[in-house]
Amino acid sequence: MRMSQYFLPTMKETPSEAQIVSHRLMLRAGLVRQTSAGIYAWLPLGLRVLRNIERIVREEQDGAGAQEVLMPTIQSADLWRESGRYDAYGPEMLRIKDRHDREMLYGPTNEEMITVLFRDGVKSYRDLPKNLYHIQWKFRDEVRPRFGVMRGREFLMKDNYSFDIDKAGAIHSYNRMFVAYLRTFARMGLKAIPMRADTGPIGGDLSHEFIILAETGESAVFCHKGLVDKDILSRKIDYASDLQGIVNEWTSLYAATDEMHDAKAFEALPESERLAARGIEVGHIFYFGTKYSKPMNAVVAGPGGEQITVEMGSYGIGVSRLVGGIIEASHDDAGIVWPEEVAPFKVAIVNLKPDDGAVGGACQKLYDALGAKGVAVLHDDRDMRPGGKFADMDLIGIPWQVIVGPKGLAAGKVEVKNRKTGTREELPPEQVLARFG
């Protein structure tokens, strides 16, 4: 993408409504614009990040055996009357009426709808297990939206639902998602720690929140230090196998949010192993048995012809929240520092002198060659002074900056700067291609 043509409204100053760093940076870097309290429009650069996060979530869900569907944002009130949650959910649910005066709602979650889809489509134990996910916008009419996209009213969420014949199967489904979540967040460059959680209004008796550590996190968290650096990506995962061992590795070490905190157990750890910090919840998984399947009659025929109520679990990742969460976890004074996997572009070419034919030609050549290799590259070909370009590039946080100026070029070199470490290298352009190809 050529920056001179890109819709990328960056700002030098911070709009006064933004208080936390991720919100400030998202506005300044031209990722989003607020349109109402807790509701945001995603601009091109922000949308690329959002799509990258979706992509990783999707790959990991598929890899763990979940299947993608897409359910609507608007649901019928009758559906929610069936589970008994229409009245229970309260004012956080946005209720609307259509032209025929039918009661509808903007979905805050999809347990009811998925249960009906499952119930109508699956009649035999032979079709189990099933795990269905979708990535869709949700609306929860928060009393007080805040922190930018991290607590918006409209937000993009991956939610999925598992259906098993018995509790053992349901626990296996739960464990699969547990491991898939560890991988998902690790791939985004995050250290997400699973913590024993309160099941809240969704209900159930087994639940973990996945929390990333950040100073500005909403909740206080306490855990064993060993959890921070545990690595999942280097392991080969067989989702068909018993995953309980891996789950136990993570759950045997102490980790809890403040509402589940057991000060005694925590203080029993050696002081050097205790970590008390703040965190942002980016995922939440639940096993809830027959809480929905029973009232909504989601049953299948068992081997002996008997009717068996299915065992369910639900699993959520706050996709749009992650954009803010990643920034909270990865930024510096100059701006955002995107982890490569989610970065809107991997490489940025900074043309220091656009009206110099040689410099422009070298930039264009690099741009075309990198593009041909499938590298996402942003070309700052704007007619601006270098200072502003550097500032913008640091602000939007592209991992690699290839800086091309007349001086270096005369010596046959361009400069490659790493956004995260600040290290710079002078290389001939061909080597740049080799590096990022």
Add this chain to the structure above:
RNA sequence: CGGGGCGUAGCGCAGUCUGGUAGCGCGUCUGCCUUGGGCGCAGAAGGUCGUCGGUUCGAAUCCGGCCGCCCCGACCA
């Protein structure tokens, strides 16, 4: 939902107390200059002062209603 605050140019703000017809910085546009970290000079455009009503010869300014947004708390994925 309790408490507090704010709404004036794209962004940040002054002006409101004490009523007299709107200003600063940044950004934007034009020209010149400059070109390795938001450079300089000159010129220009851009605002029904959130909205409705009231008081007044006259309202950004005073009074009232409404709307919107933010912060703290409670609540919450």
